Amino acid sequence: MVRGLYAAATGMINQMRRLDNVANNIANVNTRGFKRDQVVSRVFDEELLLRLDKGQAPLNRRIGTINHGVYVDRVVTSFEQGSLQETGENTHVAIKGEGFFVILTEDGERYTRDGGFVLDNQGRLVTVDGWPVAGEMGPIFVGTQDFVIDSEGNVTVNGVYVDRLRLVNFQDLQALRKVGHNLYINPDPENNPVIEFEGEVVQGFVEGSNVDVVRETVDMITALRNYESNQKVIKMIDGVLSKTVNELGRV
Numbered sequence: 001m002v003r004g005l006y007a008a009a010t011g012m013i014n015q016m017r018r019l020d021n022v023a024n025n026i027a028n029v030n031t032r033g034f035k036r037d038q039v040v041s042r043v044f045d046e047e048l049l050l051r052l053d054k055g056q057a058p059l060n061r062r063i064g065t066i067n068h069g070v071y072v073d074r075v076v077t078s079f080e081q082g083s084l085q086e087t088g089e090n091t092h093v094a095i096k097g098e099g100f101f102v103i104l105t106e107d108g109e110r111y112t113r114d115g116g117f118v119l120d121n122q123g124r125l126v127t128v129d130g131w132p133v134a135g136e137m138g139p140i141f142v143g144t145q146d147f148v149i150d151s152e153g154n155v156t157v158n159g160v161y162v163d164r165l166r167l168v169n170f171q172d173l174q175a176l177r178k179v180g181h182n183l184y185i186n187p188d189p190e191n192n193p194v195i196e197f198e199g200e201v202v203q204g205f206v207e208g209s210n211v212d213v214v215r216e217t218v219d220m221i222t223a224l225r226n227y228e229s230n231q232k233v234i235k236m237i238d239g240v241l242s243k244t245v246n247e248l249g250r251v
Contacts, residue, residue, distance in 0.1 A: 005241075008233040010069030014041050015227035017072045022220045025211045033113030033182055034209040035077045036216075042073040079173050082113075082210040084202060090145045091117045091125065094207045095167070097199025102134035102166040103127055103183060109134070110183040111168065111176065116206050119145065125155075129181055135163035149203040167197040 018039045028034040084094050093115035095101070100111035110131070117133055120126045123143035125133045132139035140155055140163050147157045153165035170176065175191040176184040186192075 005234060005237045007069035008230040008237070011230035012227055012234070014039075014070050014072055015223045015230065018223040019220060019227070021075065022216050022223065026213065026216050026220075029209050029211045029213055029216075031114075031182060031209050032116045033082065033207045034211065035079050035082075035113065036209070036211045037075050037077050039075055040073045041070050043070050076174055077176070077178070078210060080210045082208040084205045085208050086205050087116075088204055090147065090204065091119055092204060092206050093117060093149055093165070094202045094205040095199050096202055099167045099169045099197045099199040100184070102168060104132045104134050104139060105183070108185075110179065110185060112183050113207055114182040127181075134166040136166055137163050140165070149201060151200045151202070153197075153201045165201065167199070167201070169197055169199075 018041075021037050021039045025036045028036075079098070081097070084096065093101075095113060095115065100113060101115060103110045103112055112127070114127070116128060117125050118128060119142065120130060123141050125140040125142060127133065134140075135155065142155065142157050142162060144157065147155060147162070149155050149165065153167050155162045155164065170186065170191055172188070172191045175188040176186055179185045
């Protein structure tokens with residue numbers, strides 16, 4: 001019975017993590033280029049149950065298995081394409097298909113799908129946080145908003161080639177980790193951006209979030225109902241244990 005108490009408790013903790021994840025997805029429904037996260041759960045390793053006949057090991061008989069509940073195994077990111085939203089801003093760029101923009105931060109290279117760029121006072125193409133957008137030759141200097149970015153990421157100013165957006169893709173997208181400010185880091189040195197970019201760059205657009213509010217709402221309700229079910233199990237077990245201690249002890 002105590003095992004059931006622990007199993008229900010782990011179920012509640014697991015559903016709390018799911019609710020936190022859904023809440024974060026919904027909070028970023030209007031965040032450009034945001035990719036929704038999903039919680040993947042698994043059960044604890046099962047243990048073999050044996051029936052002991054008079055304590056003699058050779059006569060032990062297998063009667064089944066038991067586990068101790070569930071836990072969050074990992075959180076995976078869905079890299080499904082978000083809808084493209086036209087802004088008309090020259091500095092805004094979206095990727096249609098797979099791939100990432102490379103951003104140059106003080107902590108090294110980072111990657112993003114958020115192409116809502118702006119120009120800084122030096123005429124560089126930067127993120128809203130001021131980090132330079134990487135080109136094949138370093139930060140991209142355009143100096144003016146009168147520039148064009150074609151479908152392959154080539155940047156021209158008044159018809160003169162300036163640079164090309166550095167666009168990368170990865171063999172294992174799940175190896176990427178979110179580090180805030182809508183940026184990703186690639187912590188696995190073996191997961192190098194060696195895959196050739198095959199997407200399309202669209203100027204004057206940004207990619208929206210791939211969060212589906214209806215789906216997230218359904219997931220939230222499901223997690224809440226599962227949480228309540230585990231809560232009722234704990235109350236039931238607690239009531240039985242209370243009677244066992246306080247009533248059966250009087251007999």
